[in-house]
Each structure stands twice: as C-alpha cells, then as structure tokens.
Amino acid sequence: MTAGLVARAEVTRGAFTLHADLRVAPGEVVAVLGPNGAGKSTLLSAVAGLTPVSAGQILLDGDVLDDASTGAFLDAAHRPVGFVFQSYRLFPHLSVRENVAFSPRARGSSRADARSAADDWLARLGLTELAARRPGDLSGGQAQRVALARALAGGPSLLLLDEPLSALDAGSRLDVQTELKKHLSGFAGACLVVTHDPLEALLLADRLVVLEHGRVVQEGTPAQVARRPATEYVAKLVGLNLYTGTVDGSQVALDGGGTFVVPNHGEHGDVLVALRPSAVVVSPHRPDVSSARNTWSATIVGLTMLTDRVRLDLVGKPSALVDVTPAAVAELGLAPGGEVWLSAKATELEVYGQVPGSRS
Amino acid sequence: MQTLSSRERERRATSGGGSRSAPVPLLVPAIVGMLFLVVPLLGLVFRAPWGQAWTILHGSAAGEALRLSLWTSTTATAISLVVGVPLAWVLARTHFPGLRLVRALVTLPLVLPPVVGGVALLLAFGRSGFVGQYLDQWFGITLPFTPAAVVIAETFVAMPFLIVTVEGALRSADQGFEEAAATLGAGRMTVFRRVTVPLVAPSLVAGAVLCWARALGEFGATITFAGSYPGRTQTMPIAVYYALETDPDAAILLSLVLLLVSVVVLVALRDRWLRGAV
Numbered sequence: 001m002t003a004g005l006v007a008r009a010e011v012t013r014g015a016f017t018l019h020a021d022l023r024v025a026p027g028e029v030v031a032v033l034g035p036n037g038a039g040k041s042t043l044l045s046a047v048a049g050l051t052p053v054s055a056g057q058i059l060l061d062g063d064v065l066d067d068a069s070t071g072a073f074l075d076a077a078h079r080p081v082g083f084v085f086q087s088y089r090l091f092p093h094l095s096v097r098e099n100v101a102f103s104p105r106a107r108g109s110s111r112a113d114a115r116s117a118a119d120d121w122l123a124r125l126g127l128t129e130l131a132a133r134r135p136g137d138l139s140g141g142q143a144q145r146v147a148l149a150r151a152l153a154g155g156p157s158l159l160l161l162d163e164p165l166s167a168l169d170a171g172s173r174l175d176v177q178t179e180l181k182k183h184l185s186g187f188a189g190a191c192l193v194v195t196h197d198p199l200e201a202l203l204l205a206d207r208l209v210v211l212e213h214g215r216v217v218q219e220g221t222p223a224q225v226a227r228r229p230a231t232e233y234v235a236k237l238v239g240l241n242l243y244t245g246t247v248d249g250s251q252v253a254l255d256g257g258g259t260f261v262v263p264n265h266g267e268h269g270d271v272l273v274a275l276r277p278s279a280v281v282v283s284p285h286r287p288d289v290s291s292a293r294n295t296w297s298a299t300i301v302g303l304t305m306l307t308d309r310v311r312l313d314l315v316g317k318p319s320a321l322v323d324v325t326p327a328a329v330a331e332l333g334l335a336p337g338g339e340v341w342l343s344a345k346a347t348e349l350e351v352y353g354q355v356p357g358s359r360s
Numbered sequence: 361m362q363t364l365s366s367r368e369r370e371r372r373a374t375s376g377g378g379s380r381s382a383p384v385p386l387l388v389p390a391i392v393g394m395l396f397l398v399v400p401l402l403g404l405v406f407r408a409p410w411g412q413a414w415t416i417l418h419g420s421a422a423g424e425a426l427r428l429s430l431w432t433s434t435t436a437t438a439i440s441l442v443v444g445v446p447l448a449w450v451l452a453r454t455h456f457p458g459l460r461l462v463r464a465l466v467t468l469p470l471v472l473p474p475v476v477g478g479v480a481l482l483l484a485f486g487r488s489g490f491v492g493q494y495l496d497q498w499f500g501i502t503l504p505f506t507p508a509a510v511v512i513a514e515t516f517v518a519m520p521f522l523i524v525t526v527e528g529a530l531r532s533a534d535q536g537f538e539e540a541a542a543t544l545g546a547g548r549m550t551v552f553r554r555v556t557v558p559l560v561a562p563s564l565v566a567g568a569v570l571c572w573a574r575a576l577g578e579f580g581a582t583i584t585f586a587g588s589y590p591g592r593t594q595t596m597p598i599a600v601y602y603a604l605e606t607d608p609d610a611a612i613l614l615s616l617v618l619l620l621v622s623v624v625v626l627v628a629l630r631d632r633w634l635r636g637a638v
Contacts, residue, residue, distance in 0.1 A: 077546055
C-alpha cells in the first residue's frame with residue numbers, strides 16, 4: 001500500500017486530454033503549476049470525483065477512488081477529500097458556522113456534534129468572531145479561511161486547493177499566504193495545490209509539478225525547478241533565459257543560432273542552458289578586453305520597467321532578456337532599435353541535460 | 361442648449377448618467393399602456409355600491425365562495441409544490457430521450473385555453489373517462505362536480521407557472537455550490553434539500569405565488585370540470601360571473617374582494633421575495 005495520493009490517469013474533456021502522473025505523500029504539499037488550459041482544474045476535478053478518469057487509476061492511501069479498467073468509481077461525496085475552490089463557493093444562505101458544520105453533518109454527525117466540530121475548526125483558524133456572519137459579509141482573506149475550515153472539518157486525508165490566493169487583492173495576499181502555509185504544514189494528510197502563480201507555488205509547496213498542455217513537463221523541489229527550468233514556460237516563470245543546444249566540450253551550439261562557451265565537463269549531446277538576466281553585461285561598444293568568454297551583439301526591441309530595474313528585450317544570436325539599472329539606461333542611451341554588445345561569463349551559464357521528472 | 365436645475369445637477373453628479381426623463385415616442389405609449397391596465401380597476405372602485413356593501417356581501421354567497429376559492433387554490437399550490445418542484449428539477453438537471461417533448465407537454469397548459477383543459481379533464485377523470493371509470497368501479501370515487509374537481513382543475517392550469525419559474529431558476533443557478541456540497545460529503549438528496557432548494561428559494565416563492573394567483577382566478581377549466589354549485593364548486597370568479605347576470609352590484613363587490621386579496625398577497629410578498637425574481 002502506498003500512503004497518500006497516487007494518480008496515474010488520463011482525463012478527457014472534449015478535445016482535451018490530461019495525462020496525470022503524480023504522487024503526493026501524507027504531510028507533503030505538492031503544487032501543480034501550469035498556464036491556463038494546462039489541465040490543472042481537470043486534475044483536481046478528477047481527484048475530487050467530479051469528473052471520472054478515462055484511463056488509468058487514482059488511489060488514496062491504497063484505496064481505489066477511480067479505476068477506468070475495472071470501472072470502480074467512488075462518488076465525490078464518499079471520498080475523504082477536502083476541496084477549497086478558487087472562488088471558495090461558500091454557501092451564501094448559510095452562516096459561517098453552518099458552512100463549516102456542513103461536512104460533519106453531511107457525513108452523519110448529529111446536529112450538536114457537527115456544530116461543536118465546526119466551532120473547533122473556527123477557533124483553530126481564528127474565525128470564532130465571524131461564526132454568525134454570512135459569507136457575503138466576509139473579506140477575501142476571511143472567506144478563504146472559512147473555505148479552508150469547511151474543507152478540513154470533514155476530516156479529509158487529502159486536501160485540494162484551486163488557486164487559493166487568486167481571489168485576493170494584492171494587499172492581503174502576503175498575510176493570507178503566510179497564514180495558509182502555516183495551516184497547510186499543520187495538516188497531516190496529502191495536500192495538492194494548483195496554481196498559475198509561481199510565487200504561490202514556491203512559497204506554499206514542498207515539491208512542484210509543472211503541467212503544460214495536459215502533460216507533466218517537470219517536477220522537483222522549488223529550488224531545483226527555479227535553477228534548472230525544463231521548458232520555456234517554466235524559465236519565463238522563474239525569470240531565466242533558457243536555450244536549447246548541443247554541447248561538445250566547452251562549446252554549445254544553440255538551436256536558435258549563436259554559440260556559448262561554457263565550463264568544459266567533457267559532455268556531448270543535447271543540453272539546456274539557463275542564464276540569469278542580471279548576469280549579462282551590456283556595453284555600447286564591443287568590449288576589447290574582458291574576462292567574459294561570451295560576447296555577442298544584439299538589438300534592443302523593448303524596455304520594461306520592473307520595480308528597481310529595467311528589463312531589456314534583445315534580439316540577436318542568441319536573443320536574451322537582460323536586466324540593467326535605470327541609471328545604466330540613461331547613461332548608455334539605451335532605446336528600442338539601439339545596437340549593443342552583450343557579455344556573459346561562462347560560469348554564469350547553467351548547463352544541464354534532461355531535467356528530473358521531465359518527460360517532454 | 362438646455363437648463364439644468366441645481367437638483368438635477370446634483371442627481372446627475374451622484375447617480376451618474378444623463379437625463380432620466382423619457383423621450384416622447386416612449387413616454388406616450390408607456391402612459392397609454394399604464395392607463396389601460398389601471399383604468400378598469402379604478403372603474404371597479406368608483407362603481408362599487410359602497411353604501412350597501414355589507415348587506416349585499418352578507419346576503420350573497422360571497423363568504424362561501426371566497427372560502428372555497430382560498431382553500432382550493434392553496435391546496436392546488438401545495439400539490440404543485442410537492443410534484444412540480446421535483447418535476448422542474450428533472451427537467452432542468454437530467455437528460456433522457458424525449459425530454460424536449462415532456463417539457464413542451466408540461467408547459468402546454470400555459471397556452472391552452474382553460475376550457476379545453478376542463479374538457480380534457482372531464483374526458484380523463486369523468487365518470488366514464490379512461491381513468492375516471494376505474495376510480496368509479498374500483499374505489500367508488502367520482503371526481504367531476506366536487507370540490508376535489510376544483511382543486512384538480514386549478515392545479516392543472518396553475519402548476520406550469522411554478523414549474524417554468526423553478527426550472528428557469530435551477531438552470532441559471534450556479535452548480536458550483538452543488539459540486540462543493542458533494543465534495544463535503546453530501547449525497548444527492550442532501551444537496552437538493554440543503555443547497556439547491558435554498559438557493560432557488562426566491563424563485564420558488566415567486567413561482568408559488570404566481571401559481572396560487574392563477575389558481576385563485578381559474579374559471580374556464582373549473583366551470584367545465586367542476587361546474588358551479590354554490591357552496592360546493594362555485595369559486596369566486598364563477599360567483600362573479602353569475603352575479604353579473606343577476607345582481608351587478610354584487611359582482612362588483614365580489615370582484616373587489618378578489619382584487620383586494622390579490623393586492624394584499626402581492627404587497628406582502630413583494631419586498632421580501634419577489635425582488636429580482638419576477
């Protein structure tokens with residue numbers, strides 16, 4: 001028996017098919033990260049029992065929840081699963097306490113027991129004062145905690161969260177995030193969070209699973225994924241330039257044109273090269289003498305102001321995103337259409353082959 | 361160039377938008393429409409023999425007719441709720457072959473002339489009707505021309521109003537709440553009882569009111585299927601109709617009583633339930 005969630009299944013919805021392959025151990029928080037339409041919600045809906053799988057199976061603590069080959073299917077109502085929906089879906093006609101008591105009551109507790117279970121959870125999540133309110137009178141952060149309390153009150157062994165912070169305004173996000181992290185780490189069961197926000201995933205999760213076009217393209221710890229992105233999408237999320245190419249000793253011939261000199265590890269074959277935008281130096285003229293082993297020219301096609309720096313979008317061989325200070329933009333006279341020289345040290349280039357968990 | 365009073369300026373500044381006065385091509389037909397609806401009712405009020413109101417009402421069968429009308433229309437509404445709400449749910453939430461046909465048949469009484477409904481009921485539940493003959497042979501039950509027939513006729517005509525209202529509400533209700541209830545361990549009946557019904561409650565009440573009002577005013581099907589026996593099957597609308605031939609003053613007063621009942625119900629329910637639902 002494998003404890004926790006094991007999902008190896010396909011879910012078909014119209015023309016879209018999700019190929020899910022993931023495990024979540026008890027006590028572990030796994031974030032499924034992916035763009036809109038990657039199949040994240042479909043995954044949650046299949047695990048919760050709202051959509052049956054079309055192939056494969058889903059197991060929880062060794063029990064079959066859904067198995068397309070035998071036809072076995074456990075109703076959503078009978079799965080020990082708590083679901084925190086994106087827009088929370090708190091029942092508008094019930095008070096906060098009645099919302100939280102709903103699951104114990106539906107699972108057979110007496111009215112009094114359900115109520116005291118609800119009061120326990122409300123106290124644990126600091127919601128006691130709000131018990132008599134209607135969901136319509138709650139702030140976003142409060143509604144989120146009520147939704148969490150309601151999902152946990154049923155005593156689930158698996159908790160699902162769909163974009164838990166997306167309905168919040170930027171101001172309350174950070175508080176709620178810290179709060180949520182605390183509650184999730186106190187949860188003994190498996191926890192699956194889906195999000196399209198990399199920061200949310202990095203902060204909440206022990207492990208990331210990246211989903212694109214209905215397939216898992218990468219999985220690993222947040223640090224691994226952030227350092228060695230497997231796809232363009234992940235690289236963009238974590239703010240890195242990513243290149244594919246072929247390495248031969250210290251030379252990488254890039255697929256999109258251009259060459260990088262990298263530290264020689266005697267490797268050959270297809271590789272990915274990641275480069276931080278802040279590790280690239282911009283010069284108005286070709287640098288004569290430099291310790292940087294990689295120097296190439298490029299044309300500025302765009303400038304974007306980030307909080308404390310300016311991101312240059314450059315086209316060349318290879319193209320790159322480069323971060324410079326606002327002062328540098330003014331001093332070097334950087335403007336769209338301008339020609340500049342870029343240089344990067346060989347040691348700044350992260351060169352790696354197949355990423356663990358990558359099946360692309 | 362126009363002039364704006366300071367009050368109008370303030371209104372436009374706070375509530376936004378431009379002029380709130382209607383253009384003439386809309387205003388004139390709007391007033392005509394309003395007068396058309398209101399003038400006949402005013403006629404009732406002005407023509408009523410207020411002086412002898414008490415004696416006329418007391419001497420007529422008004423009390424009996426009103427009592428009969430109230431309990432039959434309430435019973436018809438109760439029956440409609442018990443079978444009509446589940447039927448609305450089935451129409452809104454399930455799929456089966458012939459669903460569209462069933463929906464069309466169920467709502468047919470909405471557009472069917474009530475007299476035709478009454479004839480159909482007679483053919484089905486009359487003493488020699490294809491259901492009625494067995495009721496008579498096996499149970500000794502004869503429905504036509506009884507108070508039960510009044511209830512049946514009213515239910516037949518009025519229930520579709522409830523079904524259509526509730527089905528529409530069920531269709532437009534956010535099914536996300538029902539999914540959420542399922543993930544919280546609620547079976548389908550619990551979801552229906554604790555989530556679906558409360559969420560469509562305003563439409564449910566609105567539908568029930570429409571249904572009750574329609575039943576209260578029912579004439580054609582009732583007189584065809586239940587007849588007009590004073591004290592037994594003569595409801596208020598039928599009493600009004602007969603009084604008009606013999607005693608027009610009584611007819612006016614009876615009509616006013618019906619009007620009063622309708623207005624009281626409408627006003628009582630309007631603020632609480634009907635806002636946004638009708």
